[in-house]
Amino acid sequence: MLSRVADSLYWMSRYLERAEHTARLLDVNLHQLLEQASAPADRRIARLIASLRVTLPAAIAEDPYALTSTLTFDAANPDSIVAAIATARENARQVREQISSEMWEQINRLYLHVRRAGSDADWRSEPQQFYIAVKEGAHLFQGITDATMSHDEGWQFIQVGRFMERASATAALLNVHFAGEQSNTLVSTSLEYLDWVGMLKSCTAFEAYCKVYTAEIHPERIAEFLLLNAEFPRSVRFAADAVQRALHVIARTTSARNAGRVDRLAGRLRATLDYGQVDEIMLDMQSYIEQLQRQFAQIHSAVNNTYVSYPADSVIGA
Amino acid sequence: MFESYQFDQAYDEMFVSSDDPRLPYQTLYERLQELTPEALHQRQQAADLMFLNQGITFTVYGNEAGIERVWPYDLLPRIVTNSEWSVVERGLTQRITALNLFLNDIYHAGKILQDGVVPRDLVYSCKHYRREMRDLRVPRGRYIAVVGTDLVRLQDGQFAVLEDNLRVPSGVSYMLVNRQVMKRVFPLLFQRYNVRPVEHYGRALLTTLQALAPSERQNPTIVLLTPGVYNSAYFEHTFLARLMGIQLVEGRDLLVHENIVYMRTTAGLQRVDVIYRRIDDDFLDPLAFRSDSTLGVAGLMNAYRAGNVALANAVGTGIADDKALYAYVPKIIRYYLDEEPILPNIETYLLTNDSDRAYVLEHLDELVVKAVGESGGYGMLIGPHSTREQRDEFRQRILADPRNYIAQPTLALSRAPCFIDGQIEPRHVDLRPYVLYGDQVTIVPGGLTRVALQRGSLVVNSSQGGGSKDTWVLSE
Numbered sequence: 001m002l003s004r005v006a007d008s009l010y011w012m013s014r015y016l017e018r019a020e021h022t023a024r025l026l027d028v029n030l031h032q033l034l035e036q037a038s039a040p041a042d043r044r045i046a047r048l049i050a051s052l053r054v055t056l057p058a059a060i061a062e063d064p065y066a067l068t069s070t071l072t073f074d075a076a077n078p079d080s081i082v083a084a085i086a087t088a089r090e091n092a093r094q095v096r097e098q099i100s101s102e103m104w105e106q107i108n109r110l111y112l113h114v115r116r117a118g119s120d121a122d123w124r125s126e127p128q129q130f131y132i133a134v135k136e137g138a139h140l141f142q143g144i145t146d147a148t149m150s151h152d153e154g155w156q157f158i159q160v161g162r163f164m165e166r167a168s169a170t171a172a173l174l175n176v177h178f179a180g181e182q183s184n185t186l187v188s189t190s191l192e193y194l195d196w197v198g199m200l201k202s203c204t205a206f207e208a209y210c211k212v213y214t215a216e217i218h219p220e221r222i223a224e225f226l227l228l229n230a231e232f233p234r235s236v237r238f239a240a241d242a243v244q245r246a247l248h249v250i251a252r253t254t255s256a257r258n259a260g261r262v263d264r265l266a267g268r269l270r271a272t273l274d275y276g277q278v279d280e281i282m283l284d285m286q287s288y289i290e291q292l293q294r295q296f297a298q299i300h301s302a303v304n305n306t307y308v309s310y311p312a313d314s315v316i317g318a
Numbered sequence: 319m320f321e322s323y324q325f326d327q328a329y330d331e332m333f334v335s336s337d338d339p340r341l342p343y344q345t346l347y348e349r350l351q352e353l354t355p356e357a358l359h360q361r362q363q364a365a366d367l368m369f370l371n372q373g374i375t376f377t378v379y380g381n382e383a384g385i386e387r388v389w390p391y392d393l394l395p396r397i398v399t400n401s402e403w404s405v406v407e408r409g410l411t412q413r414i415t416a417l418n419l420f421l422n423d424i425y426h427a428g429k430i431l432q433d434g435v436v437p438r439d440l441v442y443s444c445k446h447y448r449r450e451m452r453d454l455r456v457p458r459g460r461y462i463a464v465v466g467t468d469l470v471r472l473q474d475g476q477f478a479v480l481e482d483n484l485r486v487p488s489g490v491s492y493m494l495v496n497r498q499v500m501k502r503v504f505p506l507l508f509q510r511y512n513v514r515p516v517e518h519y520g521r522a523l524l525t526t527l528q529a530l531a532p533s534e535r536q537n538p539t540i541v542l543l544t545p546g547v548y549n550s551a552y553f554e555h556t557f558l559a560r561l562m563g564i565q566l567v568e569g570r571d572l573l574v575h576e577n578i579v580y581m582r583t584t585a586g587l588q589r590v591d592v593i594y595r596r597i598d599d600d601f602l603d604p605l606a607f608r609s610d611s612t613l614g615v616a617g618l619m620n621a622y623r624a625g626n627v628a629l630a631n632a633v634g635t636g637i638a639d640d641k642a643l644y645a646y647v648p649k650i651i652r653y654y655l656d657e658e659p660i661l662p663n664i665e666t667y668l669l670t671n672d673s674d675r676a677y678v679l680e681h682l683d684e685l686v687v688k689a690v691g692e693s694g695g696y697g698m699l700i701g702p703h704s705t706r707e708q709r710d711e712f713r714q715r716i717l718a719d720p721r722n723y724i725a726q727p728t729l730a731l732s733r734a735p736c737f738i739d740g741q742i743e744p745r746h747v748d749l750r751p752y753v754l755y756g757d758q759v760t761i762v763p764g765g766l767t768r769v770a771l772q773r774g775s776l777v778v779n780s781s782q783g784g785g786s787k788d789t790w791v792l793s794e
Contacts, residue, residue: 001583001584001585002565002567002571002581002582002583002584003571003582003583003584004568004570004571004582006584090547093373093547093552094546094547096373096553096556096560097556097557097559097560097566098566101372104372104373105371105372105373108371108372108373109371112370112371153584250584253585254583254584254585254586255585257586307584308584312573312575312582312587
């Protein structure tokens with residue numbers, strides 16, 4: 001498959017995942033944000049901004065309305081949902097003949113919908129429905145992708161993009177919520193309880209968590225669940241497994257020359273998570289997550305150097 | 319619904335006279351009588367939505383950087399009988415065969431120039447003439463593998479050739495999509511007619527391209543080279559690549575090493591044998607043509623010259639669709655084939671010719687003036703619809719560079735019924751059939767009927783507010 005195509009599929013998938021993640025985070029936080037004007041709200045806003053890894057002018061960051069509007073509808077802000085969907089769609093457009101017609105139609109429909117919504121005052125004042133539409137649109141796209149596209153090399157690149165983004169976003173969310181969090185005791189105050197539930201919900205993890213650990217909220221268990229659970233599709237470990245499997249298939253299909261490095265890096269990440277111990281991780285969560293993020297970055301650039309922008313003379317004459 | 323249907327001197331595709339439809343339109347006419355404007359309107363909306371959701375759009379240039387628009391689709395089919403079609407088919411086959419021989423001749427021995435049938439200076443002064451093509455052996459001698467010829471129906475009901483598009487003709491995807499949409503919007507009506515299929519176009523195009531591959535290459539790799547996502551015809555490029563199951567590449571995906579073209583894949587470099595290029599000559603190779611082109615592939619012309627890659631169409635074919643050379647096509651047909659042209663030309667005034675020019679400058683308000691190297695309806699003056707300022711401007715332009723313009727009588731293009739604002743009204747149409755020339759000439763029965771949707775307008779180009787409709791060639 002063309003290198004450029006692989007690259008576009010990867011980014012299409014990554015941006016759509018990013019849009020969905022942003023929509024979910026805003027959806028969960030928005031209600032509380034708009035209701036509470038007190039100190040905890042400020043803290044929540046700061047956390048939200050940090051979890052999304054965006055930088056915003058102070059004037060916007062202080063005003064919940066401006067904040068949601070900027071992160072949701074502002075097409076000029078590359079971190080907004082509308083901009084992420086536009087970028088995903090632009091990447092899809094570049095590889096239209098590689099994806100199924102159904103996939104293209106879905107991402108195009110989603111794009112047309114968010115663009116219309118962005119210029120509609122009703123939507124802007126009631127963005128909750130909008131977030132639901134974005135999440136559903138992204139889920140539908142993923143379902144259509146799995147059901148209508150051959151699970152070939154291109155599909156594997158879509159997997160890599162989706163799960164790289166997911167692993168990285170979940171890790172960032174954990175990092176923010178565990179910053180300064182030393183206690184591994186049961187959460188008691190209702191405000192704290194709501195915070196942790198909100199965090200689980202922003203990964204659609206609340207129900208899944210309850211099934212494993214009951215509704216008793218315990219930060220250490222949350223960390224274990226979102227980092228190390230092998231079965232929950234939004235955990236970092238689940239995502240790392242998916243990345244490693246997809247990269248392994250890609251290496252086999254292409255018999256690329258430098259696939260060894262990609263394989264090693266992905267395998268190492270997977271092993272880190274497969275054999276991780278939550279009690280050890282809790283001792284220094286921050287540096288553990290920083291180390292994960294470093295590994296994601298290494299895998300990303302190794303994939304790029306092996307499959308996308310390799311120097312041509314390394315292949316000619318070989 | 320036909321209340322505001324009016325007739326003028328143009329040939330009407332549907333009616334002999336009011337309430338008297340031509341035979342092939344009888345069934346359609348009866349069906350339309352049964353439908354309410356609301357029912358038609360609903361179908362129109364369903365069709366529009368299909369186009370929008372599938373992202374079947376084109377980009378308008380000169381309008382805020384790359385706006386995507388849906389090309390207006392008219393619900394009602396345009397019907398061509400089998401006997402009309404067989405004339406078109408024979409006429410186009412003859413014309414394309416002769417034009418291909420002409421290209422081969424002028425880039426080699428130039429016999430037609432020596433014999434004085436076509437003036438030498440007309441050929442060499444054409445901006446699409448490419449010296450780089452002199453004595454270059456084109457695979458299988460096929461210069462024009464993919465052609466879209468514009469036909470118009472004159473007042474007497476005969477088809478005539480308006481333009482030969484021999485460089486990178488577009489629009490074939492609309493022919494195919496219009497048919498898809500039509501079958502969904504009017505399934506019963508479609509069934510009642512015996513319409514010849516067009517769906518095999520993709521297969522035919524692939525066979526044509528395969529025929530151009532260097533003969534020693536088993537399982538040749540064929541690619542479609544696009545300028546990229548911002549090109550006005552990008553939808554079509556992706557559509558055709560998928561239809562044929564070939565890679566859609568951009569210039570940056572290709573590279574040339576020791577006169578062999580490769581594409582950059584995740585598994586390393588892969589050799590390319592045939593390029594169906596949808597990029598103009600100028601941008602194809604920055605080493606040979608425009609050095610500022612970032613769309614092309616450096617070294618491509620050398621690989622072409624070495625015979626290691628085939629291009630469809632060949633470089634330099636624009637010479638044969640120059641609008642001044644167009645006037646000579648009947649002579650070209652007689653010269654190479656010793657036959658009379660089956661499809662007539664439109665009378666054309668060459669402005670390098672003194673008496674023609676004097677006549678044209680006298681009659682600018684009656685004639686259509688066109689720039690010889692332009693396409694897409696750009697650079698045109700339509701005399702009867704022009705202002706004095708526009709005519710003065712064209713007068714200056716003609717005097718400054720007479721070789722760059724030709725003039726033709728303002729044609730009464732035939733008119734076909736269109737569904738407009740809840741009414742059925744006639745609009746001017748043309749017809750662009752698509753001709754393929756690999757081992758042999760193949761023409762799928764049909765083509766793109768373009769419609770000038772503005773009342774009274776004669777310009778059908780998509781970039782100028784035109785639309786399109788499905789074209790049915792009947793099998794009996």
